[in-house]
Amino acid sequence: MKAIVQYEYGSADNLRLEEIPTPEPGDDGVLVRIEAASVNAGDWHMMRADPFFLRFIGGGLFAPKHRVPGADIAGRVEAVGKNVTRLRPGDEVFGDLSAHGWGAFAEYVCTSEEALAPKPSNVSFEEAAAVPLAAVAALQALRDCGQARAGQRVLVNGASGGVGTFAVQIAKTLDAEVTGVCSTGNLDLVRSLGADHVVDYTRVDVTTSGQEYDVILDAAAYRPISDYRRVLRDGGTYVLVGGTTGAFLRVGLLGRWSGSKAMKVHASRPNSADLIAVSKLIEGGRVRPVIDRRYPLSGVPEAVRYLESRRARGKVVITRSTDAVPPA
Structure with a gap:
């Protein structure tokens, strides 16, 4: 699969698009085909290890512990481990992976079902990815x-x-x-x-x-x-x-x-209960995601630079869609 990989802390120049093995779910894992992801300030803070203490709370002391960055996803469940009870293949889900190994800037990810919740039924994958x-x-x-x-x-x-x-x-x-x-x-x-x-x-x-x-x-x-x-x-x-x-x-x-x-x-505490609470607000028409720009997976470095400029209105989304072209 294609994924954005980071081997050392620093700027978005260190983010590379590479082919890496598609992960396989263990007994407690969920394999998700990622239809869309989004970029958060937390992504570039982790990318740069700024604040420095991020290195001590899961980031990795000398280099990123998790090579594929990105937290927010929306997609479809491809496979589940034998101990997974809430999800099954074909389910549309969204979630925040920041407490479960990151990995959103890729075509597939394996994560815990605790990181995921059913996608709001009245929004697209791109809109759902902007939320978690x-x-x-x-x-x-x-x-x-x-x-x-x-x-x-x-x-x-x-x-x-x-x-x-x-x-x-x-x-x-x-x-x-x-x-x-x-x-x-x-x-x-x-x-x-x-x-x-x-x-x-x-x-x-x-x-x-x-x-x-x-x-x-x-x-x-x-x-x-x-x-x-x-x-x-x-x-x-x-x-x-x-x-x-x-x-x-x-x-x-x-x-x-x-x-x-x-x-x-x-400090945000990712959990499926609050994802479901937000989903209900979206389905009830009381909250809507705001998307500024869409980029393809290869455009993640540019998307991160744009977010770092602090000019983004709402969220910046990464999508599988071939219609996503980085702004000139």
């Missing part, structure tokens, strides 16, 4: 970490990105009043996702507006954490989703002296 990591991260950050509730004011910084587009919609399903922060060119997109208020960060500094928020989900991490603390209500929660080592450390340190204002870093 980002949507579950947004759900957990709002529901579990921020404990967002009906009537609360929720601020989503980076509202037009992969996590942000899902966070705006999921916060609305929780009946919160949502403010989305993004650039000028993305205002209409964020508004179309249901945001009650949209702020253009190139013109308005939301941290000096005088408005306070119960929950702040920061999926951009481009300014000092202390700025957001100013507009966080007493008893409110700031949640950082992703970011650099420096951002993680600042939240950890500031959180020690933040009093009644909670400052937290959210």
Whole structure:
């Protein structure tokens, strides 16, 4: 099969398209023919081992432990091991492989059934592949970490990105009043996702507006954490989703002296139960994935570079379709 392979940490220049053996499922494994995958910030953070501590939590100390990168997939079950009970050949599935060996940037992957859930019936494979990591991260950050509730004011910084587009919609399903922060060119997109208020960060500094928020989900991490603390209500929660080592450390340190204002870093916990919860929201028409660009498997390096540029609106998808041509 064809797959993108990485032998050393570094830039997208280290990603190579190669022929490697098609995996075979063991007794507990599921073989999936991948119809589509998507690129996440976590993919390029792992690719570069940035933050450095990723080397110690499954990445590999001196070189990538998992040679085929990529977390999000959607596809069809080809074969299952004898101990697999929830899935069977022909099932359409989607999932996040980041806790189960990665391997999304390939034509096939073997993984655990715990990484997978039935694909939402009303979306394509490409749309389904855009969902798992980002949507579950947004759900957990709002529901579990921020404990967002009906009537609360929720601020989503980076509202037009992969996590942000899902966070705006999921916060609305929780009946919160949502403010989305993004650039000028993305205002209409964020508004179309249901945001009650949209702020253009190139013109308005939301941290000096005088408005306070119960929950702040920061999926951009481009300014000092202390700025957001100013507009966080007493008893409110700031949640950082992703970011650099420096951002993680600042939240950890500031959180020690933040009093009644909670400052937290959210680390996503992939699981099939939350995938199913997100799937129900999609099937109910309450959440939709936003796709910016589509690339073929050979275009993964370019797709990663585009995501690293921080210009992506929603998700960047990798597809088997021959119609996927990298943008000029």
